[in-house]
Amino acid sequence: MTDNTTNAAVTHRHDWSSDRFQGNLARRRRGEKILAGLGLGAIALAFLMLAILLWTLISGGAQAFRQTHVAIEVPISAELVDPADPSEGNYRNVVRDAMQATFPDAEPSELRALSGILSNAAQFVIRDKVVADPSLIGQTVSINVPASDPYDQLQKGNVDTDSDESTRRLNDAEIAAFQQLQDQGRITMPVNWALLANADSRFPELAGLKGAIIGSAYALLVCFLISFPLGIGAAIYLEEFAPKNRLSDIIEVNINNLAAVPSVVFGLLALAVFLGWFGMPRSAPLVGGLTLALMTLPTIIIATRNALKAVPPSIREAALGVGASRQQVVFGHVLPLAMPGILTGTIIGLAQALGETAPLLLIGMNAFVTAAPSTPLDAATALPTQIFIWADSPERGFVSRTSAAILVLLGFLVMMNAVAIFLRNRFERNW
Amino acid sequence: MTTVKFTVSALAVIAASATAAAARDQIRIVGSSTVFPYTQAVAEEFANQTGAPAPIVESTGTGGGMQIFCEGIGENTPDITGASRSMKKSEFDLCVQNGVTDISEALIGYDGLSLAVSRANELDWNLTLGQVFLALAAEVPQDGAMVPNPYRKWSEIDSALPDTDIVVLGPPPTSGTRDAFVELAMHAGCESIDEVTAIAEASGNEDWVDENCSRMRTDGPFIEAGENDNLIVQRLNSDPNALGIFGYSFLFENKDTLKDVKLNGVEAGMETIASGDYPLSRPLYFYVKNAHRGVIPNLQEFVEEYMSENALAPGGYLEERGLVALPDDERGALQESVVSASAKLDVTE
Numbered sequence: 189m190t191d192n193t194t195n196a197a198v199t200h201r202h203d204w205s206s207d208r209f210q211g212n213l214a215r216r217r218r219g220e221k222i223l224a225g226l227g228l229g230a231i232a233l234a235f236l237m238l239a240i241l242l243w244t245l246i247s248g249g250a251q252a253f254r255q256t257h258v259a260i261e262v263p264i265s266a267e268l269v270d271p272a273d274p275s276e277g278n279y280r281n282v283v284r285d286a287m288q289a290t291f292p293d294a295e296p297s298e299l300r301a302l303s304g305i306l307s308n309a310a311q312f313v314i315r316d317k318v319v320a321d322p323s324l325i326g327q328t329v330s331i332n333v334p335a336s337d338p339y340d341q342l343q344k345g346n347v348d349t350d351s352d353e354s355t356r357r358l359n360d361a362e363i364a365a366f367q368q369l370q371d372q373g374r375i376t377m378p379v380n381w382a383l384l385a386n387a388d389s390r391f392p393e394l395a396g397l398k399g400a401i402i403g404s405a406y407a408l409l410v411c412f413l414i415s416f417p418l419g420i421g422a423a424i425y426l427e428e429f430a431p432k433n434r435l436s437d438i439i440e441v442n443i444n445n446l447a448a449v450p451s452v453v454f455g456l457l458a459l460a461v462f463l464g465w466f467g468m469p470r471s472a473p474l475v476g477g478l479t480l481a482l483m484t485l486p487t488i489i490i491a492t493r494n495a496l497k498a499v500p501p502s503i504r505e506a507a508l509g510v511g512a513s514r515q516q517v518v519f520g521h522v523l524p525l526a527m528p529g530i531l532t533g534t535i536i537g538l539a540q541a542l543g544e545t546a547p548l549l550l551i552g553m554n555a556f557v558t559a560a561p562s563t564p565l566d567a568a569t570a571l572p573t574q575i576f577i578w579a580d581s582p583e584r585g586f587v588s589r590t591s592a593a594i595l596v597l598l599g600f601l602v603m604m605n606a607v608a609i610f611l612r613n614r615f616e617r618n619w
Numbered sequence: 620m621t622t623v624k625f626t627v628s629a630l631a632v633i634a635a636s637a638t639a640a641a642a643r644d645q646i647r648i649v650g651s652s653t654v655f656p657y658t659q660a661v662a663e664e665f666a667n668q669t670g671a672p673a674p675i676v677e678s679t680g681t682g683g684g685m686q687i688f689c690e691g692i693g694e695n696t697p698d699i700t701g702a703s704r705s706m707k708k709s710e711f712d713l714c715v716q717n718g719v720t721d722i723s724e725a726l727i728g729y730d731g732l733s734l735a736v737s738r739a740n741e742l743d744w745n746l747t748l749g750q751v752f753l754a755l756a757a758e759v760p761q762d763g764a765m766v767p768n769p770y771r772k773w774s775e776i777d778s779a780l781p782d783t784d785i786v787v788l789g790p791p792p793t794s795g796t797r798d799a800f801v802e803l804a805m806h807a808g809c810e811s812i813d814e815v816t817a818i819a820e821a822s823g824n825e826d827w828v829d830e831n832c833s834r835m836r837t838d839g840p841f842i843e844a845g846e847n848d849n850l851i852v853q854r855l856n857s858d859p860n861a862l863g864i865f866g867y868s869f870l871f872e873n874k875d876t877l878k879d880v881k882l883n884g885v886e887a888g889m890e891t892i893a894s895g896d897y898p899l900s901r902p903l904y905f906y907v908k909n910a911h912r913g914v915i916p917n918l919q920e921f922v923e924e925y926m927s928e929n930a931l932a933p934g935g936y937l938e939e940r941g942l943v944a945l946p947d948d949e950r951g952a953l954q955e956s957v958v959s960a961s962a963k964l965d966v967t968e
Binding site: 300308309312347348351354355356357389390391467469470471552554555556557558559566567577579580581582583584587 | 643645647652655656658659660662663666667672673675676677678679695738847848849866868869871872873874875878934936940941
């Protein structure tokens, strides 16, 4: 009886099959579905944006990974190149001779335009060959050099040959000459290693990222050497030694705020302090690295503190319990256990620094430098500033090269993040 | 501990090499973003020809370049600055004050500013400078007084012009291109309107045009599109009714998608810019510190290469990049005086 009444009362209050409950349930399930749907939608939108970004970059940049080359035979006459001093020869005219040999019907007045099919580098390629082996004078040398940008664009199908002659860079005669080279099988499109192996150039067909990659590497090295030990030192002090008082709180708040300061502010600081007071050279990766270190420092301190915090107190207490000093506890136990987390944070901080442009612009790392730096004190660009320079160049060839350079930068960022994830998965311990 | 030792020694090495590398063997060049591509070309050619270390060229803008250039004499200051206008009195005073007294000025040629529109736009555009002024100025004359610009469509300025919204993309105020545009197009356009000259005369103020015709409108039709000229080119391609203002070299490189807007009936081209018939042409300069010649290795040779016929003459490699060469007689005398550093710059007003 009693059971029955209780059950009846309960059934009365919670009648799962009643309309009210069913409606309530349906509403709650609907709410859940909407939330899940919105979340999924947000992810889908984010992926769509990423896909659009990558697609535009890849479709725009793919062309830059191939470069039109022209193979040509160059007769080197002793009239133009003095065997006694081969480096001072008139190689511009040597190229002209080569075009005359290739196009026997061409008038002398047309040769200048025809020489323009070859990259400006052709004369220097020939010079270097002849200087290396002066016995070539009087003979014919075969070279395979990049075609100049307008013809590269033509080969890549970016020129509408049916359009009105006045609307394009190349006139009909120039296109016909290029067609003739093509019919002779002289035109090839090999992989554009120059994009990675050359330093910057004003000619798109010769421009490459070597200087920027080395410049970025030097800057990151300096940044790492400074921010890593300083960041760990600061974090260890704050986490393990600092008394918990108002001063420590102020320092902590400041470090967190520092991580949110816009990077251009660090650039201005570097301009005033490193270049202004210390008289360091402009455009040097050393200064770039110092500036980036200022920026990366708070990131590393915060990551390190979190990693140190994640080490359970029992480890410290056990070590102290067997008589270890505070220093022995930190360096013998806590730091090694926290290292995977610290390294992950550091790599992510460095990856951020790699993509940073604004502070580098202020210290002049957007200079035009045609040689890769050999020390951190030589003028150089960094990858993001190189992209900045190329994006602002009028030549058509730089449009696809800008996209290609962004892809290279993204490649480095993905690699660094992959290393960070690997370290985390491989070494991080869950307590 | 080893990390700490390693870092300390690494820092020491960096500090030591910093002092060792203070002696500079590369030429340093700053200055105008318009002169930048030409200096780039000379720098690369120079390095290729001589095997000397390539000069470092930085695009800082004309004004910014002058600031750095005039900081003083010595290895920490640049040797050359490019400029898309001649040096101002205030800048020269700054230079002199900091000990940079012996400067050579080199006029390298002319550069055109162009007003262009996408080829997708079917009209054959031809504007007078007066119309350009009326379309872009913050204030225009109406019934004997200056009023905020009321024009939203080209046809409101002149019924012969198309019935489309005024959309013009141009450089921001920090740009030398903008300065040149205001001076060459806006001021000239302003003065060409009779109503304005009447108001200016009535005011009795000699600087009336400078004070009242320099402001570009900020109510929408004129869009500041940033320093990146390529961006303007791309936006013109996506909006056929928009006009863009940028350096002539960008029009030269993008002839297949853009066409010129004729100004006062004259088309932008090498010949019209050189002759001065095209109204928007401006001189380009570089300035070199004579005290650095012979001290900074290769500086003298670099100046010689910059002033050589190979670079500057018609058919030279700077023309390939869009520079409009000086007439032969003018060029010859200039080459001589710049290479020999015989004419010392003195700016007076």
